[in-house]
Amino acid sequence: MRLAFVLAEIGGGLRRNLSMVVSVILVTFVSLTFVGAAGMLQMQINQMKGFWYDKVQVAIFLCVDTSTSPTCAGGPATEEQKQNIQTMLDAPAVKQYVTSWTYESQDDALKHFREQFANSPIVDSVTADQLPASFRVNMVDPEKYQIINESFAATPGVETVIDQRQLLERLFSVMNVASLVAVGIAGLMIICAILLIATTIRLSAFSRRRETGIMRLVGASKMVIQLPFVLEGVIAAVIGASLASVTLWTVGKFFIEDYLADQYKDTAFISANQVLILVPGLLLLGILLSGVSSLLTLRKYLKV
């Protein structure tokens, strides 16, 4: 009976304040969409990290004719220097950090270069002896790149040691900035949402002050009086959060899965179903948002 009563009160409140309720729904919808977008970007970054970090290697480039590094003072790397590096890679001090390594000769390098730039006129002017030979090292833990760098950077015949991960880091940092911007916008929108919910509940409490006054007089408990107002805000916020979830899933499905993944086949993208992981979080955030702001408002405007 009391439940039916509370539900009827909520229905009446939503109807009476329809335009405000719609604006609450829209604001929570937009703010939670931004929150979700930030979440999706982070998921995408993790996805790409997982995908690329298995493949990235630390490359030890050997000296060629044109090298200027002090370790290349003796001209192109000699066979002896190459042997020395191989021995070092197989020595226990380094071996424990290395899963495997391969040697890429200058001819291999040219072949890869031609594959990579197949459509560019530059390939024709490049010869094998311009490209450095290299050792490609797969590490047990790619974070330990410094160990290889320290061991080999000063070795004669080594021009430079490059961590391919650093190239990716640059991309990830751009994506991180994008997700921070999304979080920032979401933050502003959440403030809007909180203020709007507070205003809505204030209006709602004002338009029903006659009822609540009578409820107080006959001794209705605080919960029975305030619950309809709180639930009104929560329902609006949940609708907004649901809309945000649907939007994010749609973006995941039709933009990322069907378009991006199709266009860039060699990149790992998150799937639309992965986006669904965000849904409970968004709903919870919506409920929290409206619940907290309505409780604070009611404490001020609806004393029992």
Next chain:
Amino acid sequence: MIRFDNVTKVYDQKSRPALDSISLEIDRGEFAFLVGASGSGKSTFLRLVLKEDRATRGSVYVAGQNVANIPSWRVPRLRRGIGVVFQDFRLLPNKTVFANVAFAMQVLGRSRGVIRETVPEVLKTVGLEGKENRLPHELSGGEQQRVAIARAVVNKPAILLADEPTGNLDPTTSMEIMNVLDKINQNNTTVVMATHDDDIVNGMRKRVIELRNGIVLRDEARALYTSMIPVVDGSDSGNGFRNPAGTSAGEVDK
């Protein structure tokens, strides 16, 4: 049932207290009028009983309980034991007579069956049979006040507070309302009624507590609106508490 023990209520430090060291007791089943000019402290008295306000000093006891010791979450329970009626009725305009009265039971979570049984009974007590489905604007002022009274007593409170319930009504209708309140009082409900209406007070011959500027000017059993008239039943009214000035101009005629 209601006991004030040296109660002082100060709203604003600069002005005089709304109630100044008031001590009085109203027993279970009693009918008491609270009379006095506007600003004499009648409404403050009622608000303190309902714990709408806290007494600045002294203690207010309702049904044996010091209201100052009731935690805020228990205040609703206190109010369930007290019915309140106002001058302006305070009905819900879009609800029928039945629904207005039922509302007071719904918010306490009473079952549909109990409501359907109790509301007609109470409406009969206040003389509104057959008008269950009217809306408030389809009723006369007296009928609207009856609805308000029905709503105030439907949960069977031990105390009924009425704040100038006849203030908006003509004399005949006012007397009818008084009959309803008297009937409720007969059922052992304590009734405290704040009023300016001398005809009503004189017609009822109940206890009169007169307040002026926050103090009890007079507290007499079976009394009249003003203390100038000698009381036939020989109680000591009017002797110790003469109204020195400001008595109504009509006092000589009564």
